Amino acid sequence: MRLPLIANGYRSFVAILFAALALSIAGTGFLVFHYQRAAIGRDAVERLSAVAELRSQQLVEWMKERRINAQMQARRFFLSAASEAWAARGALDPATAARFKSEYRSLGANYSYRAVTLLDRNGRPFLSTHELPVVNGEETRVVAKALQSGEVVVSDFHPSVDASVREWEIDVAAPIYSRVRDGPPIGVLLIDIDPEQSLHPLIESWPAPSGSAETLLVERRGDNVVYLTDLRKRKNAQFNLLLPLDQQRLIAAMAVTGQSGFAQGVDYSGAEVLAVVRQISGTPWTLVAKVDSDEVYASVRTLAAVTALVTGILIALSALITITWMRTHRELEGQFIGFAGAADQVFWISEVSAEHAEKLSYINAAFERIWGFPAAEVYRNANSRLDAVHPDDRGRVAWAYANWVRGSPGLDYDVSYRIIRPDGEMRWIADRGFVLESRRGAISRVAGIAADISAAKRAEQLLLQANTELEARVTARTAELEKSRHELRELTAMQDSMQEEQRKRIARELHDELAQKLTVAKLQLKAIAAALPQGQSELILKTQDVNLLLTDTMRAAGQIAADLRSPVYTELGFAAAVLDVVDDFSRRTRIACEFSMHPEDLILEPRVEAALYRMIQESLTNVARHAQATEVVVSLFGAESGGIVLEVCDNGKGMPDTGHSDARTFGLVGMRERAAILGGRMSISSAPGQGTTIKIVIPRAGGEADGPEAAGAALL
Amino acid sequence: MNPESISTFPVRIRVVLADDHKMILAALRSLLAKESDIEVVGDAADGHALLELAGRTAPDVAVVDIGMPSMNGIEATQQLLAVHPALKVIALSAYSDRRFVMEMLDAGARGYLVKASAGDELPRAIRAIMQGRTYLCPEVAGTLVEAARGKARGEPTAQLSRRERDVVALLAEGHSSLVIGERLHIAGSTVEVHRRNIMRKLNLHSIAELTKYAIREGLTSP
Numbered sequence: 027m028r029l030p031l032i033a034n035g036y037r038s039f040v041a042i043l044f045a046a047l048a049l050s051i052a053g054t055g056f057l058v059f060h061y062q063r064a065a066i067g068r069d070a071v072e073r074l075s076a077v078a079e080l081r082s083q084q085l086v087e088w089m090k091e092r093r094i095n096a097q098m099q100a101r102r103f104f105l106s107a108a109s110e111a112w113a114a115r116g117a118l119d120p121a122t123a124a125r126f127k128s129e130y131r132s133l134g135a136n137y138s139y140r141a142v143t144l145l146d147r148n149g150r151p152f153l154s155t156h157e158l159p160v161v162n163g164e165e166t167r168v169v170a171k172a173l174q175s176g177e178v179v180v181s182d183f184h185p186s187v188d189a190s191v192r193e194w195e196i197d198v199a200a201p202i203y204s205r206v207r208d209g210p211p212i213g214v215l216l217i218d219i220d221p222e223q224s225l226h227p228l229i230e231s232w233p234a235p236s237g238s239a240e241t242l243l244v245e246r247r248g249d250n251v252v253y254l255t256d257l258r259k260r261k262n263a264q265f266n267l268l269l270p271l272d273q274q275r276l277i278a279a280m281a282v283t284g285q286s287g288f289a290q291g292v293d294y295s296g297a298e299v300l301a302v303v304r305q306i307s308g309t310p311w312t313l314v315a316k317v318d319s320d321e322v323y324a325s326v327r328t329l330a331a332v333t334a335l336v337t338g339i340l341i342a343l344s345a346l347i348t349i350t351w352m353r354t355h356r357e358l359e360g361q362f363i364g365f366a367g368a369a370d371q372v373f374w375i376s377e378v379s380a381e382h383a384e385k386l387s388y389i390n391a392a393f394e395r396i397w398g399f400p401a402a403e404v405y406r407n408a409n410s411r412l413d414a415v416h417p418d419d420r421g422r423v424a425w426a427y428a429n430w431v432r433g434s435p436g437l438d439y440d441v442s443y444r445i446i447r448p449d450g451e452m453r454w455i456a457d458r459g460f461v462l463e464s465r466r467g468a469i470s471r472v473a474g475i476a477a478d479i480s481a482a483k484r485a486e487q488l489l490l491q492a493n494t495e496l497e498a499r500v501t502a503r504t505a506e507l508e509k510s511r512h513e514l515r516e517l518t519a520m521q522d523s524m525q526e527e528q529r530k531r532i533a534r535e536l537h538d539e540l541a542q543k544l545t546v547a548k549l550q551l552k553a554i555a556a557a558l559p560q561g562q563s564e565l566i567l568k569t570q571d572v573n574l575l576l577t578d579t580m581r582a583a584g585q586i587a588a589d590l591r592s593p594v595y596t597e598l599g600f601a602a603a604v605l606d607v608v609d610d611f612s613r614r615t616r617i618a619c620e621f622s623m624h625p626e627d628l629i630l631e632p633r634v635e636a637a638l639y640r641m642i643q644e645s646l647t648n649v650a651r652h653a654q655a656t657e658v659v660v661s662l663f664g665a666e667s668g669g670i671v672l673e674v675c676d677n678g679k680g681m682p683d684t685g686h687s688d689a690r691t692f693g694l695v696g697m698r699e700r701a702a703i704l705g706g707r708m709s710i711s712s713a714p715g716q717g718t719t720i721k722i723v724i725p726r727a728g729g730e731a732d733g734p735e736a737a738g739a740a741l742l
Numbered sequence: 743m744n745p746e747s748i749s750t751f752p753v754r755i756r757v758v759l760a761d762d763h764k765m766i767l768a769a770l771r772s773l774l775a776k777e778s779d780i781e782v783v784g785d786a787a788d789g790h791a792l793l794e795l796a797g798r799t800a801p802d803v804a805v806v807d808i809g810m811p812s813m814n815g816i817e818a819t820q821q822l823l824a825v826h827p828a829l830k831v832i833a834l835s836a837y838s839d840r841r842f843v844m845e846m847l848d849a850g851a852r853g854y855l856v857k858a859s860a861g862d863e864l865p866r867a868i869r870a871i872m873q874g875r876t877y878l879c880p881e882v883a884g885t886l887v888e889a890a891r892g893k894a895r896g897e898p899t900a901q902l903s904r905r906e907r908d909v910v911a912l913l914a915e916g917h918s919s920l921v922i923g924e925r926l927h928i929a930g931s932t933v934e935v936h937r938r939n940i941m942r943k944l945n946l947h948s949i950a951e952l953t954k955y956a957i958r959e960g961l962t963s964p
Contacts (some may be wrong), residue, residue, distance in 0.1 A: 253961050537809065541836045542763040545857040549769035552861035558775065573861075580858045584836060594841050597814055606841050613888075618928065622939040657928050659935040663942050677929035717931050 044348045048341040063326045067300070070322040072287050076314035077233060081241045082304040084228050089308060090196050092219065093178045095137070099396040100200035101176075109144060109202050109213030113154050117395040123153055130155045138223035140195060142187075144202075145169055145214040159218075165197050171216050172199035176211055182245070182310060183254055183265065185222060196221050228612040229255050229313075238297075238318035243311045246271070246282040253278065254311060269294060277301045281312040290319075354361055366390035370399075372476040375462065376408070378431045378469050384408040394453070396478045398447035416444035416452065423457075430459060431469050431493045439474065452481040519633075519703040526636050533591035540583045548576045600635040601626075604642055606662060611646045617658055619646070624663040630670065634724060637700045638662065638672055645674040645720055648693045653678025653718060668726040669706070675719045681712040697722070754778070755872055757783040758799060760792040761807040762817065762832070768806070770860070777865045789813025789821075796822055796829065803868050806851070808835040808842055816842075819849040830871045834860055840885045843878075853877035902940065907961055909936040913949060914956030 099105070108122050130142035134155060143154040149169045151158045161169065164184035166589040172179045181197040196219045201211035219225075232239045243254040250268040257263040271279045275291040281303040293299045293316060301316035366373045367390055375388040386408045389401050403410050415423050423443045439459035444452050459474035555569040587593065595603035601623060608621040630638070641662055649658050657677030665671045694710070697720070701708045706724035757780055761767050767785045774780045783799045786792040788810045796804060804822060808815035808876040819831050832853035833846040843854050852871040855863055859879045867877040878886070902910065905926070912922040926933070946952050956962045 136761070537836055538763070541857065542766050545764075545836070545860065546765045546769040548771050548858065549861045553772060553776075577858045580836075584838075588837075588839075593837050594839055597809055598816075598841060598845065599838075602841055602845075606839070609840075620903060620932075620936070622903060622906065622936070622943070624939065624943040657932040659932055659939070661935065661939050663939070673935070675931065675935040677931050717929070719935075 040348060040352070044344055047344050051337050051340045051344075055337040059326065059330045059333050060653045061321060062329050066322060066326050068301055069304065070317060073234070074239075074300060074315045074317060075288070077239075077241060078302040078304045078313055081229055081315065082306055082313045082394045083226075085306050085311075085313065086308070088225060088228060089180060092196075092217075096198040096200040096215065096217055097178050099133075099142075099217075100202050102203055105144065105202055105215060106205040106212070108153065109146065110204055110206075112144075112146055113212055118153060127155050138220050139217050140193075140220045141218040142568060143216045143218070145216055147173065147212055149173065149212070149214070151216075151698055152635070156212075165199075165216065168197050168199040169216060172201045172214050175213050175312075176201050176203075180309075185265070186218075194221060195219060196225070208662075226255055236317060236321065238299075238315070238321045241313060241315045242278075243306075243313055244282055245310050245312070245538040251276070251278045251282045253294065257294065259293075259297075263294070267294060276315060277303070277314055278312075281314050285327075286312075293318075296592070297578055312738070363390075366392075370477070373473070374476065375471065375473045377471055384431075386411070396453065396476075397445060398449055398451070414445045416446055419443035427459075431472060433464075433467070433469050439472075442479065452480075454480045513700075515703050518699070522700075522703065523633055523636070526633075530596070533587040533593070533596070534589035536583050537593070540586075541580055542575055544580045544583065548573060548580070551576065595639065600630065600639065601628075603639060604660070604662075607639070607643055607646065611650070611658075615650045617650065617655055618661065619658045621660045622662070624661075626661070628664060628670075634670065634704060637704055638722075638724075640701055641672060641697050641722060642674070644693055644697050649674070649676045649678065649718075651693075655717065665723065670724045670726075671720060672722040672724075675717065680714045680716050680718055681710065694720070754781040755803060755868060756781055756783045756799065756801040757805060757868060758783055758795050759805050760787075760789070760793065760795075760802040760810065760815070761785070762787050762810045763807075766807070766857075772865070773861060773864065774868075780865060780868060789815070789818030791907045792818050793825070795819060796826055800826075802830065802872060804829060804831045805834050805864070805868075806831055808833060808837060808846065816849045819846065819851055823850040832864075832867055832871060832877070834864070838885055839882050840889045843882050843885060844889075854882045855879045856881050902943065906936055906940050906943075908957050909933060910940055910952060911961045913937060913940075914953040914962050916949075930961045 040070060064378045065360075104122065104125065108118060108126065111122070112118055114208055126142075126144070130139070134142060141154055141156045141159065143151045143159055145151045145161070149161065149166060151161055159165075164181050168179045168181040177196060178200045181195075183194050183196055186193040186195050198217045198219065200215045202213040202215055202219075203209075204212050229241050229243060232241065238258070240258045241255075242257060244251050245254055246252075247268065249271055251271060252266045253263050255264055257267070260267065267289045269276060270277060271283060273279050273292075276301060277289055277291045277293055280289050280291060281301075284305075286303045286305055289301045289303055291299065291301070293301075298319040299316045300319055300322055300708065301314055304313040304315075306313055362404070368625055369390060369392055370388065372392045373388070373390045374386060374393070377385045377387050379385070386404050389404055391401075393401050393404065397411075397413075397414055399410075412420060412424055412427075423441055426437070426441050427441055429437045439457070440455065441458075442456045445455055446452055450728040450742035455476050456479045457474060457476040459472050461469050461471070462473050463469075551569055555566060555573075558565050558569070592603050592606065604623075605621055611617065612619045646658065646660075653676045655676035658674065658676045660674070661671075661673040663671055694708070698708045701722045701724065704724045706722060708720065708722045710720055757774060759767055759770050759782060759948045761770070764787075767787075771782050771785070774782050783801055784795045786795045790813055792804065792806065795801075804819075806815040806819055810818070813821075815833060815835070819833070822829060822831065830853075831849075831851040832855060833842075834857060835842060835846075835857050836857050840857045846854055853876060855867055855877075856879055859881065860867045863877075863879055867879075870877040908926055908942075909922060912925060917925070919930045919937065922933045923930040941947065941952065944952070944955055945956060953962075
């Protein structure tokens with residue numbers, strides 16, 4: 027399976043990049059090579075031209091020299107005299123002959139003259155430095171021409187008469203004139219020059235070290251070209267080697283057919299050469315300076331080889347890098363596939379086309395385990411994945427996916443859904459996608475991880491269920507608690523009113539029974555004392571003691587009764603009793619205390635009155651104990667809602683923290699509880715140095731305490 | 743027993759007793775029976791019975807207990823004196839609380855005795871008030887003196903207490919709570935509490951309305 031972590035486009039891009047790189051390296055190599063080759067070629071041609079120019083000039087100089095030398099010799103007197111003598115007498119005096127031979131032999135040695143011969147006006151030789159030669163062929167033609175024209179004539183190369191030695195020679199014929207009278211030439215001086223000695227060294231030498239460079243002379247002979255000099259690469263070729271002119275690329279052929287200047291072609295041995303051709307004026311010869319291409323371009327070849335090598339190395343290197351890179355990716359792909367194959371989650375990669383058609387390009391083995399059908403099906407039809415989604419979730423999943431791949435801003439693909447496996451089992455999937463590639467702002471490749479979260483979902487549902495149950499249980503418990511709290515409060519309230527009744531009853535008993543009976547006892551004691559005879563002073567004193575005792579007892583009983591239940595409250599009612607409390611408080615503590623009640627005829631339930639009375643007592647006790655106040659105002663008024671409001675404001679030091687559980691707070695708890703029993707609530711506003719205001723709101727009978735604070739206060 | 747009283751009062755003082763305790767009534771009768779110038783003409787167990795008895799017997803003096811069922815002594819005294827203004831009432835109570843004393847004197851009683859001192863002082867008290875004097879037993883007199891020494895405080899006259907009337911006057915003059923507090927030697931916060939209570943009591947909602955009230959009631963110094 028191919029894992030398209032790298033897109034196809036990306037792969038071809040790498041291939042193109044590589045090819046371009048290789049081409050540019052090769053192209054650069056070729057250009058360098060070409061330039062170098064051209065430069066070296068130009069250089070070689072320049073050198074060849076220079077040599078050719080030099081050689082042709084030397085050649086012409088040499089010819090000129092030979093002509094002038096021959097002309098000067100031919101004008102010598104003793105030669106004219108000899109020729110006239112030979113013409114007149116047909117014989118020579120031996121001294122002249124000896125002089126000729128000795129002078130021209132030494133001259134010949136200096137000038138490489140093989141032989142010097144005198145000929146008569148008919149062209150017959152009569153005196154020579156050597157044996158009289160046989161004049162034939164070329165010599166005859168030259169001599170005849172000299173006699174005819176009266177000018178110095180130079181022959182072409184020709185073989186010597188003596189065929190056995192096969193030597194080549196050049197003859198110079200100079201006409202000899204009479205010394206005494208004008209007229210046609212009377213003889214000819216013929217100089218036989220050995221070119222091997224004088225001319226060829228001039229031509230065949232090369233001014234610079236070279237393996238193949240040479241200069242040579244060629245001449246046309248009919249339809250052939252003949253080589254006039256020794257050749258470097260072929261022995262005995264001089265005068266013997268004839269090559270046909272129809273060889274197109276043959277440099278010598280080009281030369282003898284009139285071409286001159288630079289030429290490229292092959293030499294006699296068939297090797298590629300560079301050559302420069304010069305026609306030698308005044309002769310039928312053509313000079314060729316040439317060098318093998320191989321030699322010229324040897325350095326370029328090295329360069330070419332180096333360039334090719336470097337190019338090759340570079341190409342190989344880039345190929346290696348590319349291959350390594352590809353392999354690394356393949357390895358990464360391999361690792362990913364291994365990793366993905368071992369994963370519990372489903373990894374998927376999809377291509378998104380412009381039409382937002384999905385094409386799945388990869389999905390790992392976990393898919394088959396979780397979805398329960400082969401991945402091949404998804405490769406064939408990308409929609410089969412969506413088809414497996416629970417119908418209730420399908421729309422949502424499709425919507426989320428479509429919007430995501432369309433690139434809607436702020437949307438991502440992170441969904442949980444249910445799937446129905448072919449075997450009917452339902453599973454929960456958490457699927458999250460991320461963008462792999464975007465082209466020109468459009469999402470082109472996406473990938474995602476889908477996990478089977480069924481177990482977690484089950485656990486979640488169980489937890490939810492447990493939570494709900496717990497919640498219900500807590501609610502039930504709370505209700506129970508509330509109920510029992512309510513019951514407790516009712517009980518407390520009942521206990522409170524029972525206690526109140528008890529107090530009232532005991533107080534009443536003390537007052538009605540004890541006090542009255544003591545009063546009666548006292549009155550009767552008085553009667554007894556009055557009835558006692560005058561002499562019983564001791565008894566009289568006793569009755570006085572008993573009387574005092576009774577008075578004390580009555581006072582104590584009254585005090586006890588008053589402590590249990592204020593007689594003012596009993597006889598004069600709530601308002602009077604509160605006033606009494608307030609006055610008592612002022613007197614006892616020296617704290618100015620005001621009681622303000624509105625309306626005056628506030629009618630309250632007895633149990634509310636009793637509770638308020640107790641709360642006023644408790645709050646004043648608190649003020650006396652803790653507040654360090656100098657003034658207290660107790661206000662009691664009907665609230666707008668119909669309830670009763672009790673406010674106790676002092677100007678004391680205030681409470682630092684209303685949540686503090688000191689003795690004072692403990693006193694407040696009792697008040698709070700009393701307020702709660704009546705369905706009311708208590709609030710405290712205080713700040714350090716600002717005094718304290720305790721406010722108790724009690725709803726009208728049958729009503730509920732307003733606001734949620736009531737419940738909170740009740741729970742305290 | 744007392745020859746002087748006999749000579750001074752040829753006619754015996756007619757007395758009615760009101761107490762819900764039969765034993766007390768009996769003891770008082772026997773106590774007063776020894777006084778030659780005092781005659782108990784009847785007794786009643788509660789306030790209503792007392793009113794009926796007084797109408798029937800036209801007594802000079804009524805000795806009234808405060809703690810009685812159905813109608814207490816204070817109320818009974820008020821009603822009794824409304825009908826018989828010449829009648830003289832002595833309160834005879836187990837209580838010596840200041841409030842009872844004040845209430846009783848307010849209702850028109852001329853004397854107040856605690857029951858503990860009845861044996862020694864009731865006859866004397868009856869004779870004293872018959873002479874037009876007021877008689878208080880020493881214990882009650884002590885309570886009253888103590889109350890008089892205490893800080894002066896106003897009874898809730900009309901709707902406002904005296905303190906509240908002071909505050910209204912100063913508020914109407916445009917003083918701040920702080921200044922009022924300084925003038926009245928109370929805390930500013932207490933003044934605020936008074937102001938709130940006053941507004942509530944008078945059903946007023948602004949200082950302007952409070953000022954009008956103060957002027958109308960003559961609480962301000964013009």
